[in-house]
């Protein structure tokens with residue numbers, strides 16, 4: 001999926017992005033046409049990272065059969081987290097960085 005620049009509304013090829021700026025878990029990108037910086041909504045980015053971390057933890061608990069009496073709960077939580085992370089990845093909008 002091509003991101004749309006929130007400033008000039010151009011579709012941007014990820015290969016055209018020359019400048020990126022990593023700030024912790026947040027990645028800012030520079031639009032090649034208007035040179036504005038943009039990035040994913042920070043709240044969504046945090047949610048996504050939290051979801052993936054949680055998924056990792058629940059998977060590890062399942063693999064090592066820790067608290068195996070809860071394994072179906074872990075699987076359900078893990079599945080929900082994949083779903084949320086996917087939704088965020090596909091539908092989140094980029095916004096300008098002021």
Ligand SMILES: [Zn+2]
Nearest residue numbers: 005008031034
């Ligand atoms: Zn732009």
